[in-house]
Amino acid sequence: MKKTWKWGILAPGKIARKFTTELQTLDNAEIVAVGSRNESRSAEFAAEFGVEKAYGSYEELATDPDVEVIYVASPHSHHAEHAIMCMNQGKHVLCEKALSLNLKEVIEMFEVARKNNVFLMEAFVTPFQPSYRKAKEIIESGELGKLQYLHGWFGFNSAPYDPQGRLFNPELGGGSLLDIGLYAVFDALWFLGSPKDISASAALTERGIDTSLTMRFDYPEGVFASLYSSFYTASGPGCDIFCEKGVLRITRRGILHQQLETRSRGTDPVRYTWEGDECGMKLEAVEVMKCLDEGKMESEVMPYSRSFELMKTLDSIREHAGIHYPGRG
Amino acid sequence: MKKTWKWGILAPGKIARKFTTELQTLDNAEIVAVGSRNESRSAEFAAEFGVEKAYGSYEELATDPDVEVIYVASPHSHHAEHAIMCMNQGKHVLCEKALSLNLKEVIEMFEVARKNNVFLMEAFVTPFQPSYRKAKEIIESGELGKLQYLHGWFGFNSAPYDPQGRLFNPELGGGSLLDIGLYAVFDALWFLGSPKDISASAALTERGIDTSLTMRFDYPEGVFASLYSSFYTASGPGCDIFCEKGVLRITRRGILHQQLETRSRGTDPVRYTWEGDECGMKLEAVEVMKCLDEGKMESEVMPYSRSFELMKTLDSIREHAGIHYPGRG
Numbered sequence: 001m002k003k004t005w006k007w008g009i010l011a012p013g014k015i016a017r018k019f020t021t022e023l024q025t026l027d028n029a030e031i032v033a034v035g036s037r038n039e040s041r042s043a044e045f046a047a048e049f050g051v052e053k054a055y056g057s058y059e060e061l062a063t064d065p066d067v068e069v070i071y072v073a074s075p076h077s078h079h080a081e082h083a084i085m086c087m088n089q090g091k092h093v094l095c096e097k098a099l100s101l102n103l104k105e106v107i108e109m110f111e112v113a114r115k116n117n118v119f120l121m122e123a124f125v126t127p128f129q130p131s132y133r134k135a136k137e138i139i140e141s142g143e144l145g146k147l148q149y150l151h152g153w154f155g156f157n158s159a160p161y162d163p164q165g166r167l168f169n170p171e172l173g174g175g176s177l178l179d180i181g182l183y184a185v186f187d188a189l190w191f192l193g194s195p196k197d198i199s200a201s202a203a204l205t206e207r208g209i210d211t212s213l214t215m216r217f218d219y220p221e222g223v224f225a226s227l228y229s230s231f232y233t234a235s236g237p238g239c240d241i242f243c244e245k246g247v248l249r250i251t252r253r254g255i256l257h258q259q260l261e262t263r264s265r266g267t268d269p270v271r272y273t274w275e276g277d278e279c280g281m282k283l284e285a286v287e288v289m290k291c292l293d294e295g296k297m298e299s300e301v302m303p304y305s306r307s308f309e310l311m312k313t314l315d316s317i318r319e320h321a322g323i324h325y326p327g328r329g
Numbered sequence: 330m331k332k333t334w335k336w337g338i339l340a341p342g343k344i345a346r347k348f349t350t351e352l353q354t355l356d357n358a359e360i361v362a363v364g365s366r367n368e369s370r371s372a373e374f375a376a377e378f379g380v381e382k383a384y385g386s387y388e389e390l391a392t393d394p395d396v397e398v399i400y401v402a403s404p405h406s407h408h409a410e411h412a413i414m415c416m417n418q419g420k421h422v423l424c425e426k427a428l429s430l431n432l433k434e435v436i437e438m439f440e441v442a443r444k445n446n447v448f449l450m451e452a453f454v455t456p457f458q459p460s461y462r463k464a465k466e467i468i469e470s471g472e473l474g475k476l477q478y479l480h481g482w483f484g485f486n487s488a489p490y491d492p493q494g495r496l497f498n499p500e501l502g503g504g505s506l507l508d509i510g511l512y513a514v515f516d517a518l519w520f521l522g523s524p525k526d527i528s529a530s531a532a533l534t535e536r537g538i539d540t541s542l543t544m545r546f547d548y549p550e551g552v553f554a555s556l557y558s559s560f561y562t563a564s565g566p567g568c569d570i571f572c573e574k575g576v577l578r579i580t581r582r583g584i585l586h587q588q589l590e591t592r593s594r595g596t597d598p599v600r601y602t603w604e605g606d607e608c609g610m611k612l613e614a615v616e617v618m619k620c621l622d623e624g625k626m627e628s629e630v631m632p633y634s635r636s637f638e639l640m641k642t643l644d645s646i647r648e649h650a651g652i653h654y655p656g657r658g
C-alpha cells in the first residue's frame with residue numbers, strides 16, 4: 001500500500017483553492033493543515049475543504065510536526081521567504097511559480113533544500129501536461145521535420161488596473177512576465193532550450209510593471225521564438241510550433257481542457273484533446289508524491305536545472321525590457 | 330457596355346501563369362500580347378493562353394500600340410526598370426510585389442507614373458481579399474475591443490537551396506523578406522499602421538540573403554506585432570490578431586481558399602470561408618480596370634502611399650537585419 005502524504009497549504013487564496021480541489025481527489029494525499037496570516041481566512045478554507053487544523057500564521061503551519069509537504073501559494077514576492085522557512089523546518093515543498101523574483105533567490109532556495117535534504121519543486125504544470133508531452137514526442141519523432149520557429153503567448157483581460165493589486169504591484173513581483181509570460185518563456189525553453197540571444201520590449205506602468213510584453217529568442221541556424229504576454233488581451237495561453245514539414249498548435253480552454261493539432265501539407269489536420277483528470281494541477285502533486293515515495297529530493301520532469309534556466313531567462317528578459325522589482329533586481 | 334482593356338504580360342513565368350489564368354475569366358479584359366527575353370518561352374505562353382502576339386523582348390511589348398495595360402511579372406530586381414519602360418511608353422502598369430528593391434526606386438516609379446499620367450499599382454492581393462476586408466470590418470466595429478497584438482507569418486519549404494536561383498540570389502532581390510515576409514509586414518501595416526520602432530533578426534546565407542527572419546514592431550500604448558518569414562517552414566501564410574475581448578485568425582490554403590475565425594470568451598468560434606472567385610489575383614485586375622474606367626491613375630485600396638509605406642518599412646527591416654542587395658541598399 002502506498003504511503004499517504006500529509007499536506008499543508010500555505011496561503012489559502014484562489015490558486016490554492018484550485019490546487020486543493022484537485023489534491024483532494026488523490027488517494028495518497030491527506031490535507032492536514034492550512035496556514036494564513038489571517039486566521040478567519042484560514043478557518044474558512046479549513047471548513048470549505050474539511051481540513052482539521054487552521055493556523056493564523058505561516059510559522060505554525062511550518063512547525064506543525066504532522067505536516068510533511070507544504071504547498072506554497074503566497075505571492076511570488078514571498079515564495080523564497082516562505083519556502084525557505086518551511087524547508088528549514090524539514091518540510092518538503094511544492095512552490096508556486098514563479099519560484100521567486102530573481103535567480104539569486106532561486107539559487108538560495110535550492111541550497112536550502114539541499115542543506116535540509118528536503119524535496120523542492122516549482123509548481124509548473126506545463127511539463128506534466130499531456131499536450132506538451134505529446135507535442136514533444138511528435139517533434140522528437142521528426143515527422144514534422146526540424147523545429148524552425150515557435151510562437152508562444154498568454155494573455156488575459158480580466159484584471160482592471162489596480163496599482164495596489166498583486167498583478168500591478170512591483171513590490172509583489174507584479175507584471176505579466178512573472179504571472180503569465182513565463183509560460184510562453186517556458187514553451188521556448190521546453191522545445192528549443194536556452195537561446196543564444198534575447199531581446200524584449202514592454203509596456204510599463206508608471207510604477208515600472210509590464211502590462212504587455214514581447215520577447216524574441218534567437219537560436220543557432222536561424223531558429224527563432226517570438227513570445228508575448230499581456231493583461232490586455234483575451235487570448236488565453238497558446239503555442240504554435242513551425243516546423244519544416246508542418247505546424248503544431250497547442251491551445252487550452254482553462255487548465256483542464258487541452259488541445260493539440262498538427263497540420264502538414266497535403267494531409268488533414270490531426271487533433272488530440274484531453275480533459276479534466278488528465279490535465280490539471282494535481283499532476284504536480286502526483287509527481288511530488290511519486291518522487292517522495294522513491295526517496296528523490298528532486299523531480300526529473302521539473303528539476304532544479306529547469307527552474308534555474310527559467311529564472312535566468314526571466315532575469316535577462318527583465319534587463320532587456322527594463323522591468324525592475326524594488327530592491328530585488 | 331464596359332470598355333474592354335487590352336493587356337500585355339511582361340515576363341511569362343509561374344506567377345504570370347497564375348495571374349493570366351484568372352485574368353482570362355474577366356469579360357472586360359483581353360490579353361493581346363506577351364513579352365519575354367526568350368522568344369520560345371513567349372511563344373509557348375501565347376499558345377497556352379491563346380494570346381495573339383508573342384514578343385522576344387520586353388521592349389516590343391512596351392511599344393506595341395495595341396497594348397493598354399501591362400502586368401509586370403519579372404523578378405523584383407527588374408520591376409522598376411520594366412515598369413518605368415512601360416510607363417514611359419504610355420502604358421498603365423500593374424506591377425508584381427515587391428514593387429522594387431528600395432524606397433528610392435519606388436519613389437522614382439511613382440514619379441514616372443505621374444509624369445506620364447498613367448496608372449500604376451503594386452500587385453498586392455491582400456487588401457482586396459475578403460478575409461482581410463472582413464477582418465478589418467470586425468476590428469473597426471469594436472466587437473473584439475482594441476487590437477493589442479498581431480502575429481503575422483509566411484513560410485514555405487519547397488525551395489531547395491540554390492545560390493543562383495531567384496529566391497537565394499541577392500542580385501535578384503532574393504530572400505524571404507521580399508518574397509513572402511512582406512505579406513506579414515503588410516498585415517501589421519494594414520491593421521496597425523506604421524510602427525514607432527522596428528527590430529529584426531535574420532538568418533543569412535553566405536551571400537547575405539535572409540532564409541528566415543523575425544521582426545518586431547512597437548506601437549504606442551504597449552501594442553506590438555511579431556512577424557516571421559522563412560523558406561524553411563511549411564506553414565503557409567497566416568495572421569493572428571489579439572484583441573481585448575478575443576482573437577481573430579486569418580488563414581489560407583493556397584491563394585484561392587481563405588478562412589477567418591474569431592474567438593471571444595464565452596462564445597463559440599465564428600468562422601467565415603471564401604473560395605475561388607472571391608479570393609484570387611484577378612481581384613487586382615478588377616481594381617485596375619475599375620480605376621481606369623473611372624479615369625483614376627491611382628487605386629484607393631492599394632494607393633501609392635501604401636506601397637511607399639510598405640517599402641519604407643522593408644528598408645528599415647533590412648537595415649536592422651543586415652540584409653543588403655548589391656549596389657541597391
